[in-house]
Amino acid sequence: MGTIHVTDYNGVSHPLKISTGEKVMEVIRDAGFPIEAICGGEGACATCHVHVASQWYDRLPKANQKELDFIEIAMTYEPGMSRLSCQISYTEEYDGLEITITDEDD
Amino acid sequence: MKTEQAENVQEPNRNFRAIDSATGFRISDDFERFSQKNDAFSRSTWDPVLQSKKATNFFQAYLMPHSKPRKGEGYQHLDYALRNAAWHMATTIRQIAPGRGEGFQDYFTAHEEGWNEEVDVGNPEQASKVVKNAAIMLGADLVGVAEYDERWTYQERFRRSTLKPGQIPTAEAPDLPEGMTHCIVLGSQMPLSLNRTVPSALSGGASGIGYSQDASTCISLAQFIRNLGYEAYASMNDTGPSIPYAVQAGLGEYSRAGLVITPEFGSRLRFTRVFTNMPLQADQPIEFGVKKFCELCRKCSNECPPQAIAKGDAVSEPHNASNTKGITKWTTNAEKCFKFWCSQNTECSICIRVCPYNRTFNNIFDRAWRRLAGSPLRRLALWLDDKFNSHTAKKAGWWWKERNANKQRYSSITIEK
Numbered sequence: 248m249g250t251i252h253v254t255d256y257n258g259v260s261h262p263l264k265i266s267t268g269e270k271v272m273e274v275i276r277d278a279g280f281p282i283e284a285i286c287g288g289e290g291a292c293a294t295c296h297v298h299v300a301s302q303w304y305d306r307l308p309k310a311n312q313k314e315l316d317f318i319e320i321a322m323t324y325e326p327g328m329s330r331l332s333c334q335i336s337y338t339e340e341y342d343g344l345e346i347t348i349t350d351e352d353d
Numbered sequence: 354m355k356t357e358q359a360e361n362v363q364e365p366n367r368n369f370r371a372i373d374s375a376t377g378f379r380i381s382d383d384f385e386r387f388s389q390k391n392d393a394f395s396r397s398t399w400d401p402v403l404q405s406k407k408a409t410n411f412f413q414a415y416l417m418p419h420s421k422p423r424k425g426e427g428y429q430h431l432d433y434a435l436r437n438a439a440w441h442m443a444t445t446i447r448q449i450a451p452g453r454g455e456g457f458q459d460y461f462t463a464h465e466e467g468w469n470e471e472v473d474v475g476n477p478e479q480a481s482k483v484v485k486n487a488a489i490m491l492g493a494d495l496v497g498v499a500e501y502d503e504r505w506t507y508q509e510r511f512r513r514s515t516l517k518p519g520q521i522p523t524a525e526a527p528d529l530p531e532g533m534t535h536c537i538v539l540g541s542q543m544p545l546s547l548n549r550t551v552p553s554a555l556s557g558g559a560s561g562i563g564y565s566q567d568a569s570t571c572i573s574l575a576q577f578i579r580n581l582g583y584e585a586y587a588s589m590n591d592t593g594p595s596i597p598y599a600v601q602a603g604l605g606e607y608s609r610a611g612l613v614i615t616p617e618f619g620s621r622l623r624f625t626r627v628f629t630n631m632p633l634q635a636d637q638p639i640e641f642g643v644k645k646f647c648e649l650c651r652k653c654s655n656e657c658p659p660q661a662i663a664k665g666d667a668v669s670e671p672h673n674a675s676n677t678k679g680i681t682k683w684t685t686n687a688e689k690c691f692k693f694w695c696s697q698n699t700e701c702s703i704c705i706r707v708c709p710y711n712r713t714f715n716n717i718f719d720r721a722w723r724r725l726a727g728s729p730l731r732r733l734a735l736w737l738d739d740k741f742n743s744h745t746a747k748k749a750g751w752w753w754k755e756r757n758a759n760k761q762r763y764s765s766i767t768i769e770k
Contacts, residue, residue: 283692283696285658285659285689285692285693285696286658286659286660287660289658291656291658292658292659292693292696292697293696293697294693294696316552316746317552317658318425319424319425319426319427319428320425320428320552320696320697321425322421322423322697322698323423324423324424324425324428325424326424351407351696352405352406352407352410
């Protein structure tokens, strides 16, 4: 069990508990944040898109080709920050991970 | 292509027509003509289930100041600029008559006076050939004729322009005049190279240029028929669904993705129609193995991001209000499909890109593959498609820079559209 820090649209950071093997998308969505994940966590859309803090971005496993194919769909795509949260499975080395939910409607 | 009786045997009911035995559509007693207010695009303007800021942004993005270009490849300024330019003529013609949404909610009215008496162009068979020759000359890539079928005229049409906030649209009868006997169905292919860049805003240019050129083609064909002294009404997304007519006119077979797969272009084409009272000979539905191939193949449903395409058998139960009631067929969940379109602020046609029939068929290999796919060896055809025919996405940079990098002269002969 560890903690990830999720920053919402208003810039407020929320600590969320997460277990090893859980997908970051599921934890954020289940906590009530506006994550649609309409592909069901298959990495085949960009409705669970998040920005990962720069100090964490390179520590995460590289995105696979499928994620790379879809991540640029996101309205707030930002190279070096953007990831699909359904493709990040939590392990202990990511304790303290900082991500930001972006407003895809703006 | 041979014409065969479909396997399904149906109990005749008040909605049954003889042609249903050949199209494969099973129409039951509880069939209801579709109301345009219930298509996903219309619902997004009045139904809370599909109303959202994303949906509003999606429609506004077809006007450049609201297009929201961004950093993702295929979604940048250049991509939206071309997509919206491709849509421009369709959008302009749509607004040509005050209070009407021509080509989308209402049939086209951009006509001049025709001939004042009916000109004899031969018997219905000969007249059909005259009309088909004209249609190809005027821009169609594929043309067929079906008998007019009132089941495919909307029960009610939808007027977005008069919709007030919070209002549920009221019923308004379709305005297609009575007496139409035939529906000429026109198909136009969408550029394969743009389709390969799906998902992207750039790829939306394929449907945009399709709509813009289709408007010209069907308006011109209707004018040609008017010039021969008959009534003719050009129609695009208005008046009723195109897919059943395309099947009935023999252009192709209905597929798992809810699209028509044609022998010439797969499902990579758009349909428009011209309704007329000109005596014509209707074509017959064709069968070249698509139904059985789709029963085996799941590429469109597996690759659909929102999982909107049926994985199982044809069913009669609708997913939601955006499906026609009383037809047993493969049915797509339009709510899921539309929400994905809105999430990326542009159209999607991944189901068309990944379809094994998405080929040019201008070479012996594609034609041999089509023959194999329509035979009992269809599983081998699917394997061959997996092995040798990549339907993976190309990036927008490939379309803009790489694909024609070595070309010295730019002409429609040397440049792949």
